[in-house]
Amino acid sequence: MFYWRVLLALTSMKPERIVAIDGPSGSGKGTVSRGVARALGWALLDSGALYRLVALAARQAGVSLDDEARLASIASDFDVRFDLAEDGEEAIWLSGRDVTRQIRTESAGGDASQVAQLKQVRAALLQRQRRFAEGPGLVADGRDMGSIVFPAAPVKIYLTASPEERAARRHKQLKEKGVTANLAALSLEIAERDRRDMNRAVAPLVAAPDAVSIDTTGMPIEAVVERILAIVRERLLI
Numbered sequence: 001m002f003y004w005r006v007l008l009a010l011t012s013m014k015p016e017r018i019v020a021i022d023g024p025s026g027s028g029k030g031t032v033s034r035g036v037a038r039a040l041g042w043a044l045l046d047s048g049a050l051y052r053l054v055a056l057a058a059r060q061a062g063v064s065l066d067d068e069a070r071l072a073s074i075a076s077d078f079d080v081r082f083d084l085a086e087d088g089e090e091a092i093w094l095s096g097r098d099v100t101r102q103i104r105t106e107s108a109g110g111d112a113s114q115v116a117q118l119k120q121v122r123a124a125l126l127q128r129q130r131r132f133a134e135g136p137g138l139v140a141d142g143r144d145m146g147s148i149v150f151p152a153a154p155v156k157i158y159l160t161a162s163p164e165e166r167a168a169r170r171h172k173q174l175k176e177k178g179v180t181a182n183l184a185a186l187s188l189e190i191a192e193r194d195r196r197d198m199n200r201a202v203a204p205l206v207a208a209p210d211a212v213s214i215d216t217t218g219m220p221i222e223a224v225v226e227r228i229l230a231i232v233r234e235r236l237l238i
């Protein structure tokens with residue numbers, strides 16, 4: 001009981017209104033989370049973007065990606081804004097500059113996974129992430145949403161897909177955003193990033209014990225969104 005109260009106090013929203021979606025890169029998390037958030041009319045936390053932004057802000061300030069103390073200070077203070085662009089896509093602003101495209105490259109993802117290994121950076125981003133839990137409800141997308149950031153979330157999903165499909169999806173996504181990428185090189189980069197995310201000492205990528213795993217290989221996005229919405233309904237969230 002006491003433990004439950006502490007968790008409630010830590011997350012400012014009632015836990016019955018949080019859907020935590022975790023999984024490796026290219027598992028479909030981003031698109032699926034956006035679809036679920038839209039369908040429910042809830043807010044979205046793209047936690048990976050926060051790690052990408054810390055790395056970008058560090059690069060802009062000439063801070064090395066292993067300087068834990070300075071990176072943690074960037075993570076606590078950086079000025080970030082998420083909003084919707086005219087085309088309905090997410091737009092991300094760092095210190096008043098639109099960096100949406102810049103943070104989506106695979107090299108920005110690699111930088112993010114380097115800074116994400118650092119304990120002080122994760123600690124600095126923890127409260128920031130929990131502050132997204134306000135309003136009608138939250139769909140939170142990342143690597144440790146169900147295990148660390150929102151451990152009391154009643155719906156936890158772990159998305160996977162075959163390595164080939166994940167690389168192909170990422171490739172398509174980057175192409176659509178006008179970013180050139182080579183599929184073979186991309187596969188290697190993704191494998192390296194996943195290896196780092198799964199093996200790091202702090203908050204490694206794992207399925208929370210109470211998460212529902214969905215293998216999205218060969219599944220259309222809409223079907224994955226529907227499956228999650230069914231779980232949300234079943235657990236009486238809506």
Ligand code: C5P
Binds near residue numbers: 047049109112113193
């Ligand atoms: O999800 P996305 O590809 O934008 O994440 C970029 C990187 O940020 C991941 O590879 C991972 O290292 C890190 N990350 C994390 N914890 C999260 C979200 C992202 O460590 N909750």
